[in-house]
Amino acid sequence: MKLLPTLLASSYGMERGLSPLQAIMHAHRRVRNGFTIPVMDEISAENERILNQVFNERSTEPLDVMVERAVNVTESFERQGNCGSSFPSLDGSCNASNDKGRSMKAYTRLVSANYCNGRDSPRCASNGGQLPSERAISLAMRANTQRTMSNDVSYAFTAWGQFITHDIIQTPDVLGSGDVPCDCSGTAPQCKEISLDNDPVITFPCLFIIRSSSQLGQSGQGTPVREQINQLSAYLDATTVYGFTTKHRKLLTASDGMHLRMQSVKGEHFLPSVNMFNDNGIKDKFSTSSALNDKGHDELVAGDTRVLENPLLSSLHTLFARLHNNAVDQLRAINPGWNKERVFEEARLFVIGVMKEINYSEHLPLMVGNPGMAVMNNIGRGKKNKNKKRTNPDGHVPPSQDDPSIRNEFAAAAYRFGHSMVPDNFKSANTDMSQKRSAKLENNFFDPDLLFRDGAGACLRGMASMEAAKVGGHYAEATNHKLFKPNTLSHGVDLLAINLARGREHGLGTYNALRDWCMNHEDYGIMYNGLPSMQNGWNNIRNMYNNDGDIDLYVGLLMEQPMQNAQVGPTAGCIIVDQFLALRDGDKFHHENGDVFSSAQLSTLKGWTLSKALCNAMEGMGNIQANMFKKSGTGPTINCNSRNMAGMNLEAWRDDSAQSGAPAGNEGEDVCQDRFGNTLDLSGTDCTCKQAQKNKCPGICRDPRNNGAEVAVPEGCTCKQALKNRCPPPAGFCFHKKQKFNSKQFAAMASQTANEQLRTLAQAFATITTSRNSPYCREARGLQKV
Ligand code: HEM
Numbered sequence: 001m002k003l004l005p006t007l008l009a010s011s012y013g014m015e016r017g018l019s020p021l022q023a024i025m026h027a028h029r030r031v032r033n034g035f036t037i038p039v040m041d042e043i044s045a046e047n048e049r050i051l052n053q054v055f056n057e058r059s060t061e062p063l064d065v066m067v068e069r070a071v072n073v074t075e076s077f078e079r080q081g082n083c084g085s086s087f088p089s090l091d092g093s094c095n096a097s098n099d100k101g102r103s104m105k106a107y108t109r110l111v112s113a114n115y116c117n118g119r120d121s122p123r124c125a126s127n128g129g130q131l132p133s134e135r136a137i138s139l140a141m142r143a144n145t146q147r148t149m150s151n152d153v154s155y156a157f158t159a160w161g162q163f164i165t166h167d168i169i170q171t172p173d174v175l176g177s178g179d180v181p182c183d184c185s186g187t188a189p190q191c192k193e194i195s196l197d198n199d200p201v202i203t204f205p206c207l208f209i210i211r212s213s214s215q216l217g218q219s220g221q222g223t224p225v226r227e228q229i230n231q232l233s234a235y236l237d238a239t240t241v242y243g244f245t246t247k248h249r250k251l252l253t254a255s256d257g258m259h260l261r262m263q264s265v266k267g268e269h270f271l272p273s274v275n276m277f278n279d280n281g282i283k284d285k286f287s288t289s290s291a292l293n294d295k296g297h298d299e300l301v302a303g304d305t306r307v308l309e310n311p312l313l314s315s316l317h318t319l320f321a322r323l324h325n326n327a328v329d330q331l332r333a334i335n336p337g338w339n340k341e342r343v344f345e346e347a348r349l350f351v352i353g354v355m356k357e358i359n360y361s362e363h364l365p366l367m368v369g370n371p372g373m374a375v376m377n378n379i380g381r382g383k384k385n386k387n388k389k390r391t392n393p394d395g396h397v398p399p400s401q402d403d404p405s406i407r408n409e410f411a412a413a414a415y416r417f418g419h420s421m422v423p424d425n426f427k428s429a430n431t432d433m434s435q436k437r438s439a440k441l442e443n444n445f446f447d448p449d450l451l452f453r454d455g456a457g458a459c460l461r462g463m464a465s466m467e468a469a470k471v472g473g474h475y476a477e478a479t480n481h482k483l484f485k486p487n488t489l490s491h492g493v494d495l496l497a498i499n500l501a502r503g504r505e506h507g508l509g510t511y512n513a514l515r516d517w518c519m520n521h522e523d524y525g526i527m528y529n530g531l532p533s534m535q536n537g538w539n540n541i542r543n544m545y546n547n548d549g550d551i552d553l554y555v556g557l558l559m560e561q562p563m564q565n566a567q568v569g570p571t572a573g574c575i576i577v578d579q580f581l582a583l584r585d586g587d588k589f590h591h592e593n594g595d596v597f598s599s600a601q602l603s604t605l606k607g608w609t610l611s612k613a614l615c616n617a618m619e620g621m622g623n624i625q626a627n628m629f630k631k632s633g634t635g636p637t638i639n640c641n642s643r644n645m646a647g648m649n650l651e652a653w654r655d656d657s658a659q660s661g662a663p664a665g666n667e668g669e670d671v672c673q674d675r676f677g678n679t680l681d682l683s684g685t686d687c688t689c690k691q692a693q694k695n696k697c698p699g700i701c702r703d704p705r706n707n708g709a710e711v712a713v714p715e716g717c718t719c720k721q722a723l724k725n726r727c728p729p730p731a732g733f734c735f736h737k738k739q740k741f742n743s744k745q746f747a748a749m750a751s752q753t754a755n756e757q758l759r760t761l762a763q764a765f766a767t768i769t770t771s772r773n774s775p776y777c778r779e780a781r782g783l784q785k786v
């Protein structure tokens, strides 16, 4: 049976009205294939040609010449940024020697590749026979394990893992934007199929993944081998916020050259919507299927194309975009003489610093516990020879501990631990952290409904109040059976089976291979106390395989008992520690390096936590866990109303030489600004500045009650209507009533400064005027029951 005769390039406009299976494929491809490098298709195709030439032994050139050619193809993607700058480039180039860690680099490996044919076909059993189907293993894991909730961490812990993943890893599909030939016949070489046998839930004839884009590599034994490609800069450098190409960065930047573009929704700053961009690349890569985004909300745009994958992830993106803009406001006030590039880059470096601080001081310790942190604290940074390598007995040389490349075992297995922690229900929360709304994840993939209804503040409070499952073999139904479920179907696909298929398709070493490498490693061996103990149900799962030596890496990692105060076992811990050591010690811009920030600036950064970031940038905050990654109720809380938590003191950035001079953005050019200092871009219009200031120009609509924030004007609507929330709303908006100002909010104002009080009042009254009975809502209700 043909599954997808052709799934054409995902051009804008096509997403609406896709079949259920096409909608799932579209979502999956959105997760995999990145943005603004149209040359990716050519790079993949050219690499496949080289791989073919070498594997089919038609090449007369020596292998190292061919490998060099392949590397040149992958890296032909132009550097994004200026090597002479004192700020990090956008794509990680020029940071480490040989541009290691920049986007468009092949993954490295801790142990040798394990392909069935020794060079590129998905791994098979060690005797050459078939491995059990990935879906069969996934179902066995479900049947043989219990799902228990973590006593230690909140869902914020899990969500942060995803947010960081989207900064450092994105593996594109080999087909890029081309047609999909996967048809369950096992013939298309670009497809890795997952066979189904009397499946209890899934009605498709098979599941499949598209193989990852790869380049030719050379194994430790000197043979040719397929190596997958990372499209993102490996460094933790907020590519989620800024993108990794100059073009994308520019599109995201507001016309003043300093702020990031935002839109005002219900008086709050949201990420910009696709409709605000006059760029087909943006519309193409950020639009989603109406079978998932079924309330018709505008899609949101950020530095990474996966932003809408779930509404809590979108809220984290919103947080950091707002933090950038708050930093811009502070830096401009402190250093009026700085030009706009300086303001932008300093704000960006600050945001990157805050992210690194949260990741290394709050997140990692909870993930790898005392044993993992002992390793992190004892090696690298000059304490030992950081270039120590441990060669495998078969000659494979793993990357050195300060080589910032992403390890294939980390990307395709270890850091996917979070998939098993994702719950079925997502929540938003009120200021007092009580539940505001609960929404099923299965209905919220690529759907920003929760975010539009309740706002990013409520979503992030919900994220901190939610429980996370313990790492283990029992996924939530939403990810086990219903990943990317379209609204017209009772199921979706299986992320656990997909992860296993991906591991095999990448030729990852087995669980035993990685466990042995880690246990015997001079530094990482201390995380073990003999062979790891395994969770209940392990024996039934391992019996699925003919041979213990065949067990998939991801299966073993999920089934290890966690280490002391950790969420993961020693083998996942070893792979994760090795990766974050490398991203720390291999990054010239690591915030603790000494020459990136002044000591006063670093001590300011050390005061930042994820909870402080929320206090600073999110509406409606009250008390919240001091360390948001800890399960609610298990540790101290902080009060966002204290000035110390809510404020952003960037005095350490004061630059005495920049106290006078032309204000940022006014460098002799004829700029048109509104009274809030926002630059209004008149290019492409016949407007005068005065008209623009009065919201009378096409494409320019600013909210005077919200510091001139950009307002998205849907087609067929005027700016005036948009400002009054009177544009025909998507059905989901009709729930809103005029906001009442309750006594609790009133009491909370007592501790606010006069300015803050004014802001609160303005927000309360500038919000929604669209009632359920407005003509628009009545019309919408007629169309769709809400
Ligand atoms: C609702 C939550 C999530 C969904 C729906 C989701 C979905 C996906 C999907 C569909 C893929 C691509 C799989 C493939 O084709 O190989 C993926 C990759 C990945 N995910 Fe998630 N994910 C979620 C949360 C997380 C979390 C919490 C983490 C980590 C803590 C995580 C880490 C990763 C990693 C490391 C990859 C590999 C990325 C790449 O190679 O491009 N994800 N995820």
Ligand SMILES: [Ca+2]
Pocket (backbone or CB within 6 Å): 167, 168, 232, 233, 234, 235, 236, 237, 238, 239
């Ligand atoms: Ca990055």
